Amino acid sequence: MLRQRVITAVLMMAVFLPCLFASSPVPFGVLTLVMISAAGWEWARLNGLPTMVPAVASGLVLALACAITGRDLPRIGESHMLWWPGVAAWVVGGALVLRGGPAAWPKWPMPLRWLLGLSLLWLAWTALAQARVIGINFLLSVLCVVWAADIAAYFGGRAFGRRKLAPSISPGKSWEGVYAGIAGVLLLALLWMAGEAQWNLGSPSLFLLLQQRLGWPGLIVAAVLLAGLSVVGDLFESLVKRAAGAKDSSQLLPGHGGVLDRIDALLPVLPAALALISL
Template sequence: MLMTRIATAVVLLIVLLAVLGWGGPTGWNEFVGITLLAAFWEWGRLGGLKSSQSLVYAVFSTALFGGLLYLSRPETLTFPILALAGVFWVSIAPFCLRQVSIKLISRPLVYLSLGLMLVCAAGLALGLAYTHGVVFLLSVVAICWVADVFAYVFGRLFGKRKLAPRVSPGKSWEGAIGGTVCVILLSWAVVSLAGHYTVLQDTWQFQAAQKFSPLLFSFWLAVLSAFSIVGDLFESLLKRNSGMKDSSQLLPGHGGVLDRIDAQLPVLPLAMLLLGAVGA
């Protein structure tokens, strides 16, 4: 299983770097569209749709995302969609996690509409981040990568107190705190080194550090790290409600696409909104 997981991760990394290096804007948008197609399909299945019904939902949702991306002015639609997603992640998702229930969003129309909005918001945030450059894009998604990797490390080494035992028994407070501290420390390292390596001035971290005071910058990094955990836990709650271990088996050793991007769903729109990189 470990070797399968590593092999899949290597292949995904190669594909990602190839798209970023040679795909251009069209290739990147197509890559995002394919990723969202899989995510929408899995979202539908987690909501109780049959596989064929989920496919129809996924195709419709991806087509709508493509329309938003290509046929409309991004500055007129991106901000409200990202803002609505932000409201959900800040208010409704934590409520569902406290209640250990998705009853509030369980009506099929509400659930499917919510998936459409949340996944589209992450996709639009990715498209917007790409317009600021590859370094900027990678620096945004790296927030979740760092939080996740170090939460795992600290959880394995020091984890004793369960963070959300009824939703995801494997997560601990020690892991969450360790991951958050590492996000803050590494972000400050990027900012500190930006004077010597100008490429780092294109990162989200450097640009955010120019906008906020040091204390507020560190606070927002902690907030984004916390919401990467909220995204992860919320998807775990959906899987718990559906009785599924993974969102799918599309990625051998990793589960499904949603299992890989769940933490990014809240962080991407919130990070772009915080930086004010979205035209209202």
């Protein structure tokens, strides 16, 4: 299993990085549209669409909506009124859904669950595209917030985990892992800003913008919020999978599960990052 995970991860990076650093935004846009379409297909399947055709159509409709948004991104992507409602939906809605647990999720009307998931995926893709417009360094710093929080939480939880965070949703997660994830994000911010002081990385990072606009206390609070939201995104997808009786969102990525399994924590973090730098 580990070998398969490593091979898949290397192949994903071999595709993702050239598209990200391409001089034209087209390769990155096409790749992310394919990914978000796959995520929409997975979401539809997890939430009970009766046949394969509606699930595939869900992915295609989502990709089309994102492509249309991308054509008008300069106006839509810079709208602060888009990001803050998204953050509020994740904070308030996430708390309500997680509090209800896996048993309560299927009681929501299926069309509402379907629409909610596609809306959150659309918002995340729009934020991803806007982050790419701001700069590659900015986008990578946002992505690394989630990766650093996840890695630090994993090792911190294994070493010190005692108190379960949400045993009915994800039994392996602990409060100690959450604290380790926050520490990992704070350390990442310091190291990234130290690197920016030495080298020109083309665009300011998320951390530098937060420090310039909010000061060091604001940067710390924002880092804690982003790390916390990454946990919410992860738990939300785990809850949906548990309610559907599925271990993974799909088997599109051997050893890793599905696209949703890889991007779940990014769904709230991407719009939250853009909301925070608007302050």
